[in-house]
Amino acid sequence: MVGTGRLRPRDAWLVGGALGVAGLLALHSAVPNGVGRLGSLLETFLPWLGAAVPVLGCLALLGRSGAGLLACLAPAAVWLWMFGGVWFSSPPAASDLTVVQHNVADDNTDPAGTARALLASRAGLIAVEELTPAARPAYQDVLGGSHPHRAVHGTVGLWSAYPLSDVRPVDIRPAGFPESWRRGLRATVSAPGGELAVYVVHLPSVRLGATG
Structure with missing residues (x-):
């Protein structure tokens, strides 16, 4: 952050990217499918949007951007809310059919x-x-x-x-x-x-x- 309180261009790009990823994750069903079937394409690879979080986080660390790091919490939280249960759910109960x-x-x-x-x-x-x-x-x-x-x-x-x-x-x-x-x-x-x-x-x- 500069003395005027305004975001540096680098910070603005990182914050915008992080919030954009969070928005795509949370509002994926609102992406239209009429042009190039973008909605279907996005939902096909939706879980992989989480890979953008560590990339943005590394860029924020390299650029010493506190705002960028803070903004990364938004897509990380949305991704965990949507897909975290797959990784952190309890082991399945015993079953009689495989x-x-x-x-x-x-x-x-x-x-x-x-x-x-x-x-x-x-x-x-x-x-x-x-x-x-x-x-x-x-x-x-x-x-x-x-x-x-x-x-x-x-x-x-x-x-x-x-x-x-x-x-x-x-x-x-x-x-x-x-x-x-x-x-x-x-x-x-x-x-x-x-x-x-x-x-x-x-x-x-x-x-x-x-x-x-």
Whole structure:
């Protein structure tokens, strides 16, 4: 701070940057999606905005900016409020059902090895995405013995140690995608604690282009 009480340009940039990050975190849902789909892009990477806090903090230390350091508390507090529970929550209670989900990759050259790794998790439910017709027999050979109940729709599949019922596709196609794009299913599982609905879906990947 200078003698007049006004912020130095360096301080102003740091304070503005910190408050801007805090604003984006807190008001992310207000960012419009009509131009370049900026709202969706922001929310895709929202937790990573927290990485700006240590960067701004280091710049404030290097520039000996007390105002900049103080302003960093705002985005840090908002980030902790939004995502801190993920890091500081209590350990999960013991459960009687384990579920594993994995994108097995449509170019996987060792589907049997992947299936064995999934089997080693000892999960009662194993859900996979990018399951190709050519690789499906390998997964069935490995998983079918311990997980005899199976549901497959398009490129998603579910192997279950417990009976399945009411298996049906779930249409999650974005507008303009062909009917052959099948990446969602729903099934009812007769699990040890009672029936539950299980969804296996493979959402479209993020693509950056001229329109967003």
